[in-house]
Amino acid sequence: MAKKRDAKSKGKLRAEFRKKHQGRVRTSDLTREFQQDDSTRLDDVAHSERLSGKGELTRRKTISGADSSARGNDGIQVDVHVDETSLTHGRVLSVHGRQSKVQTEDGKIYACAIRQVLKSLATDQRGVVVAGDRVWFRIEARQGDDGQSKRPSDEVITADGMIERVEPRHGIISRTSRGKQHVIAANVDALLIIASAAEPGIKPTLIDRMLLTAAQHEIEPVVVINKIDLVDPLQLQALIGVYGSLGFRVLPTSATTGQNIEYLRAFLHQRQTALAGQSGVGKSSLLNSIEPDLALAVSTVSVENQKGRHTTTASKLIPLASGGAVFDTPGIRQFQLWDIEATEVAGLMPDLRPYVSGCRYPDCLHLHEDGCMVKDAVADARIDARRYDAYCHLLEDDLLPE
Numbered sequence: 001m002a003k004k005r006d007a008k009s010k011g012k013l014r015a016e017f018r019k020k021h022q023g024r025v026r027t028s029d030l031t032r033e034f035q036q037d038d039s040t041r042l043d044d045v046a047h048s049e050r051l052s053g054k055g056e057l058t059r060r061k062t063i064s065g066a067d068s069s070a071r072g073n074d075g076i077q078v079d080v081h082v083d084e085t086s087l088t089h090g091r092v093l094s095v096h097g098r099q100s101k102v103q104t105e106d107g108k109i110y111a112c113a114i115r116q117v118l119k120s121l122a123t124d125q126r127g128v129v130v131a132g133d134r135v136w137f138r139i140e141a142r143q144g145d146d147g148q149s150k151r152p153s154d155e156v157i158t159a160d161g162m163i164e165r166v167e168p169r170h171g172i173i174s175r176t177s178r179g180k181q182h183v184i185a186a187n188v189d190a191l192l193i194i195a196s197a198a199e200p201g202i203k204p205t206l207i208d209r210m211l212l213t214a215a216q217h218e219i220e221p222v223v224v225i226n227k228i229d230l231v232d233p234l235q236l237q238a239l240i241g242v243y244g245s246l247g248f249r250v251l252p253t254s255a256t257t258g259q260n261i262e263y264l265r266a267f268l269h270q271r272q273t274a275l276a277g278q279s280g281v282g283k284s285s286l287l288n289s290i291e292p293d294l295a296l297a298v299s300t301v302s303v304e305n306q307k308g309r310h311t312t313t314a315s316k317l318i319p320l321a322s323g324g325a326v327f328d329t330p331g332i333r334q335f336q337l338w339d340i341e342a343t344e345v346a347g348l349m350p351d352l353r354p355y356v357s358g359c360r361y362p363d364c365l366h367l368h369e370d371g372c373m374v375k376d377a378v379a380d381a382r383i384d385a386r387r388y389d390a391y392c393h394l395l396e397d398d399l400l401p402e
């Protein structure tokens with residue numbers, strides 16, 4: 001890796017980086033929080049980014065209208081005249097094709113379509129409405145004498161509806177496929193980053209990526225190391241120590257023996273929590289231990305490739321008896337970064353962050369630049385060399401052009 005870095009001249013690397021980001025708004029220029037502008041027309045998409053006090057970046061893309069507004073994916077607000085008094089509020093449990101399952105506060109589930117205007121403005125057709133969204137919908141039709149229709153899944157659907165508005169999202173988890181961002185969960189309060197001690201073994205780079213995503217979207221992360229029953233816990237002490245010293249919560253668990261399941265159950269109370277991690281690490285098994293009634297399908301891990309099968313196919317929000325809810329996301333083997341820019345990464349890493357502002361260049365990549373405080377801190381061991389190496393890998397493998 002060091003060779004690969006040396007092979008690129010500083011100038012070439014920076015020129016490539018600038019080319020890639022040409023036309024993009026510089027984060028350093030954007031310190032103002034976006035103010036909704038009534039005069040903005042539908043075709044005036046305003047991109048706005050701001051840096052919060054902690055250095056995390058949030059992004060807003062807004063189209064605003066004259067009076068009431070509706071929201072498509074990505075926080076797109078449009079001028080749509082809706083009669084609010086006739087709408088019902090709920091949270092989206094799942095999305096299958098054109099139909100979203102929406103649960104109201106009294107526990108009823110409605111099968112809803114999405115209003116066309118929200119779809120036509122969406123940049124991600126699959127993400128107009130996603131699991132976890134808070135929506136307002138119009139009840140459109142009731143089926144059957146008792147107002148209920150039975151679906152093949154045996155679930156009672158009490159009515160059909162039309163989603164008219166999607167509330168602004170916080171805590172978004174997305175994944176990249178063919179260069180496009182797909183939001184897979186919205187309004188995520190906490191992220192359980194699940195790894196397993198064995199079968200499959202721990203991949204710190206995956207944990208690092210998920211921690212960055214959590215930091216970027218201001219989602220509280222907890223690193224869960226499952227299948228602790230398969231190893232001698234002493235083997236994990238160093239790894240737990242590294243993350244623990246950075247201020248992250250690390251929780252060894254076993255769905256098999258029940259270790260720390262009670263703690264997890266308490267943590268999930270009153271939160272919308274996402275579970276992310278490679279296929280086969282035990283996400284479904286952990287949820288089943290926490291709430292046996294869920295009876296989620298558990299995959300068998302192939303001994304040959306130790307990657308497991310992708311039993312969980314669609315992103316779902318699962319209400320828990322404790323009042324919280326969990327997202328059961330598809331097995332994510334490569335948790336790709338999407339909207340993190342190379343210049344932001346160091347600021348999202350708690351151990352690099354303190355040195356970032358001391359660099360000579362405001363958009364220093366901390367790779368080859370002279371007068372780089374981060375490199376100085378690595379040189380005299382104020383930053384752990386392994387963590388800096390992980391940072392370099394992350395940039396070169398994911399964020400800088402080959």
Ligand SMILES: Nc1nc2c(ncn2[C@@H]2O[C@H](COP(=O)(O)OP(=O)(O)OP(=O)(O)O)[C@@H](O)[C@H]2O)c(=O)[nH]1
Nearest residue numbers: 227254255256279280281282283284285298299331
């Ligand atoms: N020994 C041991 N095995 C476990 C534990 N948790 C899960 N497993 C096993 O690991 C395999 C995969 O578990 P799943 O719960 O299906 O894993 P997952 O992360 O939900 O997998 P995907 O649905 O593919 O994403 C199953 O054979 C489980 O029985 C654990 O704590 N200890």
Ligand SMILES: [Zn+2]
Nearest residue numbers: 359364366372
């Ligand atoms: Zn630097």
